[in-house]
Amino acid sequence: MCLSEAGAPEGRRDNAARRQASCPSSAKPSIDDNLHLEHSTNPRTYGILAMESPNKRLKTSPPAFNAQEDFVSFGDVATDDGAFGVENSNADDEYQPFRESAGPKEEQRGHRKRNALNDPRNAKDKPKSKHVLPGYEPWILVKTKYRRRFVHNTETKESFWFIPQDIFPGVVEFEKWEKSQKEKTDNAKWAEEQLKQMRNESKAPEVNKAADEEERSRRRRSESLQREDEEAMMAELAAQAEEGEEEDTRAAAKAVQPLQPQIQGAELESDSEYEVVEVTDSEGEGDDEEPKAQTENAEHDAAEEPQEAEDGPVEFGEDDIAYQLAAMGEEYGLDPGEYGEEAYEGEWEEGAEGLPLTEEDAANLFRDLLDDYRISPFTPWDRIIADESESSILNDDRYTVLPNMRARKDVFEAWVKDKAAQIQQERATMAKRDPKIPYLAFLQHNATPKLYWPEFKRKFKKDVEMNDRKLSDKDREKLYRDHINRLKLPESTRKADLQTLLKSVPLKALNRDTSLDALPQQLLSNLHYISLPSSVRDRIVESHIKSLPPAPEADDKTDEQRAEEHKKREERKRREKAMADRERKVEEERRRAEKDESRARRDLRDGERELQAAMAVPRTAQRSYS
Amino acid sequence: MPAIRTAKNRKPPPEGFEDIEDTLLEFENKMKDAQAASHEGKKKHEMLWPVFQITHQRSRYIYDLYYTSRAIQKPLYDYLLKHSYADAALIAKWKKQGYEKLCCLRCIQTKETNFNSTCICRVPREQLKEDQEVQCVSCGCRGCASSD
Numbered sequence: 001m002c003l004s005e006a007g008a009p010e011g012r013r014d015n016a017a018r019r020q021a022s023c024p025s026s027a028k029p030s031i032d033d034n035l036h037l038e039h040s041t042n043p044r045t046y047g048i049l050a051m052e053s054p055n056k057r058l059k060t061s062p063p064a065f066n067a068q069e070d071f072v073s074f075g076d077v078a079t080d081d082g083a084f085g086v087e088n089s090n091a092d093d094e095y096q097p098f099r100e101s102a103g104p105k106e107e108q109r110g111h112r113k114r115n116a117l118n119d120p121r122n123a124k125d126k127p128k129s130k131h132v133l134p135g136y137e138p139w140i141l142v143k144t145k146y147r148r149r150f151v152h153n154t155e156t157k158e159s160f161w162f163i164p165q166d167i168f169p170g171v172v173e174f175e176k177w178e179k180s181q182k183e184k185t186d187n188a189k190w191a192e193e194q195l196k197q198m199r200n201e202s203k204a205p206e207v208n209k210a211a212d213e214e215e216r217s218r219r220r221r222s223e224s225l226q227r228e229d230e231e232a233m234m235a236e237l238a239a240q241a242e243e244g245e246e247e248d249t250r251a252a253a254k255a256v257q258p259l260q261p262q263i264q265g266a267e268l269e270s271d272s273e274y275e276v277v278e279v280t281d282s283e284g285e286g287d288d289e290e291p292k293a294q295t296e297n298a299e300h301d302a303a304e305e306p307q308e309a310e311d312g313p314v315e316f317g318e319d320d321i322a323y324q325l326a327a328m329g330e331e332y333g334l335d336p337g338e339y340g341e342e343a344y345e346g347e348w349e350e351g352a353e354g355l356p357l358t359e360e361d362a363a364n365l366f367r368d369l370l371d372d373y374r375i376s377p378f379t380p381w382d383r384i385i386a387d388e389s390e391s392s393i394l395n396d397d398r399y400t401v402l403p404n405m406r407a408r409k410d411v412f413e414a415w416v417k418d419k420a421a422q423i424q425q426e427r428a429t430m431a432k433r434d435p436k437i438p439y440l441a442f443l444q445h446n447a448t449p450k451l452y453w454p455e456f457k458r459k460f461k462k463d464v465e466m467n468d469r470k471l472s473d474k475d476r477e478k479l480y481r482d483h484i485n486r487l488k489l490p491e492s493t494r495k496a497d498l499q500t501l502l503k504s505v506p507l508k509a510l511n512r513d514t515s516l517d518a519l520p521q522q523l524l525s526n527l528h529y530i531s532l533p534s535s536v537r538d539r540i541v542e543s544h545i546k547s548l549p550p551a552p553e554a555d556d557k558t559d560e561q562r563a564e565e566h567k568k569r570e571e572r573k574r575r576e577k578a579m580a581d582r583e584r585k586v587e588e589e590r591r592r593a594e595k596d597e598s599r600a601r602r603d604l605r606d607g608e609r610e611l612q613a614a615m616a617v618p619r620t621a622q623r624s625y626s
Numbered sequence: 627m628p629a630i631r632t633a634k635n636r637k638p639p640p641e642g643f644e645d646i647e648d649t650l651l652e653f654e655n656k657m658k659d660a661q662a663a664s665h666e667g668k669k670k671h672e673m674l675w676p677v678f679q680i681t682h683q684r685s686r687y688i689y690d691l692y693y694t695s696r697a698i699q700k701p702l703y704d705y706l707l708k709h710s711y712a713d714a715a716l717i718a719k720w721k722k723q724g725y726e727k728l729c730c731l732r733c734i735q736t737k738e739t740n741f742n743s744t745c746i747c748r749v750p751r752e753q754l755k756e757d758q759e760v761q762c763v764s765c766g767c768r769g770c771a772s773s774d
Contacts, residue, residue, distance in 0.1 A: 376645070
């Protein structure tokens with residue numbers, strides 16, 4: 001009992017001392033990051049400090065918070081650290097008076113401290129909002145999550161739970177202003193609601209019944225609201241009465257503490273929902289009365305927050321980080337509601353949670369961005385991000401979905417790979433366009449017999465068609481000269497040439513369904529096509545197309561294939577003809593040889609007969625002479 | 627320096643050259659500017675730095691297009707090397723382990739230095755002293771170790 005009684009105020013003191021050390025820093029997080037921030041960020045410091053008091057750590061960190069390893073460590077650091085704790089806070093000069101007054105009770109501290117850690121409010125309370133006190137400039141009023149408040153001097157870094165007398169009027173003024181603001185917002189909300197209902201009614205005037213019902217319900221609601229208001233007032237009155245009792249006890253304390261003025265009472269009257277914490281500068285003096293008041297307060301607290309775990313540890317790191325996040329949110333102009341009213345339990349951190357986007361989403365968004373801006377995959381990354389014009393991707397929101405430059409570059413590289421592959425595929429499937437076609441169209445426009453080729457070339461050297469690398473300069477010259485020569489021919493010849501050209505185009509490419517805009521390449525790339533002025537030529541082509549039969553349907557062969565076939569057939573015909581020729585020749589040869597042979601045989605036979613005849617005569621002659 | 631093309635020796639470049647032509651032209655213009663830049667108030671070596679840097683950038687651009695993103699084909703890559711749009715020797719180094727980010731060939735030429743060692747920019751940052759800022763003499767590189 002003794003312990004608990006003594007522990008409650010001590011806990012509060014402990015807490016207050018910590019807060020005085022930590023809150024001033026967190027009130028202006030960006031400028032003066034003092035001890036607290038250092039400890040929360042420096043793991044090495046933490047390690048040493050934690051090692052100093054391993055026992056305490058074991059006792060103070062309950063299993064519930066072991067899950068959050070990080071925060072346990074923070075809490076421990078803060079409790080064990082001399083700068084934050086009360087025991088050996090010699091480093092901090094500002095709180096010298098506290099320490100002096102607390103000096104004699106040094107040996108009790110060990111026990112008390114543990115109880116301080118058990119105070120439920122110490123576990124979860126954290127600063128929620130800060131308000132400038134107009135006219136009391138360096139001082140600000142800080143409100144905590146549990147609706148306690150303290151004043152803080154941003155210049156001297158002093159913080160007091162008790163509002164000093166010289167600042168008090170400012171606080172009262174602020175209270176008044178706040179109250180009026182609240183009323184105003186309430187009124188506005190009410191008016192808005194009314195307006196909305198009116199609008200709903202006006203939207204559906206024909207549904208009278210429904211409208212009436214609405215009206216009635218609205219009236220009912222307003223009545224109930226009024227009733228609620230009354231109830232609230234009654235409750236407030238009751239609360240004031242309650243506070244009055246508290247005030248009595250406090251009055252006793254006041255008698256002993258001349259330092260503490262009527263501020264407390266006034267405060268309570270002005271706003272009953274504020275629980276005033278008494279953290280005394282003069283603990284030693286009011287030692288007898290104080291604990292009583294404090295325990296009462298503690299009981300009051302316990303009634304307020306029965307759901308709080310009784311043995312919650314003191315979490316300094318988490319609190320202060322949360323507070324700093326909130327402050328940063330305010331700085332960035334975030335809605336204070338995100339950090340505000342509803343976030344009593346646990347939800348505090350939710351407003352400050354990170355991006356809802358997954359990594360994949362972010363990467364895809366960035367890819368979309370690149371697609372939308374029609375970035376060429378052949379552009380170097382450096383040039384894209386160096387672009388500072390209006391249409392740069394840097395000005396797009398999607399640019400920021402990726403956390404850093406490296407991630408952006410990685411996504412860009414992957415995108416380039418995909419995009420280049422896609423472009424290559426598209427090019428492969430796309431039909432190749434004859435480079436002659438644009439040049440011929442250009443010639444038809446610009447070529448005249450009045451210009452020689454060098455003149456023409458000089459005149460149009462800046463044009464795209466004259467610089468197309470796919471068509472060599474030689475080809476260009478040749479086409480130009482041919483074209484000019486053809487222009488000198490009589491029109492009838494040119495017309496005839498065009499007709500023959502049209503007839504030479506296969507039916508598949510040119511038929512009745514062909515439009516003038518989509519003529520086959522075979523036609524467009526021929527010099528005969530541009531020899532006539534376009535009006536005459538178009539008339540001829542049109543009439544020719546009209547005379548043609550529709551496209552052959554069940555013919556899935558392409559022109560090339562057909563040409564190939566035709567070629568093959570021709571070849572074969574030629575081959576057969578050649579073979580027939582050869583056969584004929586061979587036959588002739590054979591016949592001639594036969595003739596020669598028979599003739600030779602006949603000759604031979606004749607010769608033999610002559611020889612025989614000659615042989616027969618001399619024998620008789622020989623006989624006669626012998 | 628890319629070869630100067632005249633109307634006579636003009637032969638159409640391989641497929642895909644039009645895609646990167648603008649970027650290459652930009653590099654060429656930058657190079658011309660760097661060459662024509664004034665030497666006023668510059669150190670003797672400093673004059674050459676932008677030339678090395680632009681060469682590096684252009685080579686890297688082509689290297690990335692061919693090896694990393696595979697956006698250009700072999701014929702075009704060969705064409706670019708042949709016409710000195712990219713430094714083939716430098717690219718050859720980039721393909722070797724430990725030389726992935728090499729700034730220029732001069733920085734690994736040990737025979738040209740007094741102590742037969744590479745340039746200071748080849749030293750990994752963790753081996754340098756804390757907050758030691760280096761910038762090499764040959765090309766103005768601030769560190770091109772692969773681990774950086």
